[in-house]
Amino acid sequence: MQKQQIIDTFVPILWDYSVDPLEFYEAAAGRNDKAGPFDQERALIRCLERLSWYDLLKIFGIDFLKTHLTKTLISKLRFQQMRDKYEFLRKVLQGEDVSFSGWNSETRDRIEHTLLSNRWYRA
Numbered sequence: 452m453q454k455q456q457i458i459d460t461f462v463p464i465l466w467d468y469s470v471d472p473l474e475f476y477e478a479a480a481g482r483n484d485k486a487g488p489f490d491q492e493r494a495l496i497r498c499l500e501r502l503s504w505y506d507l508l509k510i511f512g513i514d515f516l517k518t519h520l521t522k523t524l525i526s527k528l529r530f531q532q533m534r535d536k537y538e539f540l541r542k543v544l545q546g547e548d549v550s551f552s553g554w555n556s557e558t559r560d561r562i563e564h565t566l567l568s569n570r571w572y573r574a
Contacts, residue, residue, distance in 0.1 A: 454473065456509075457476045468488065474486035475487075476510070478490065478491055478494045479498055480511065480515070481519075495519060496524065496528060498510075499524075520541045525541060
């Protein structure tokens with residue numbers, strides 16, 4: 452990736468820190484130990500929370516994301532909806548089984564008694 456693309460991508464997500472975008476990229480990619488207050492884990496969490504999936508693919512590549520998108524990293528994301536999204540993506544990248552949308556075990560347990568209830572057939 453070119454320097455200008457890295458700068459253009461990371462400057463908006465680092466607005467509240469005085470960190471060089473190139474150093475941040477190097478820390479996120481694991482080439483440097485730290486960039487300001489960011490180690491690799493904190494840098495990746497910030498990227499996951501603030502960049503689109505397509506930006507992540509363009510910046511880091513699919514092979515890097517396959518190895519670094521772990522359950523531990525995903526569990527540290529701030530919002531549950533993001534944790535669910537990235538857990539789904541992690542499973543797809545790792546080749547694990549994924550359930551059909553909306554038909555996971557929690558949903559099935561919740562609607563089990565309402566879907567096929569016999570209330571219409573009661574006397």
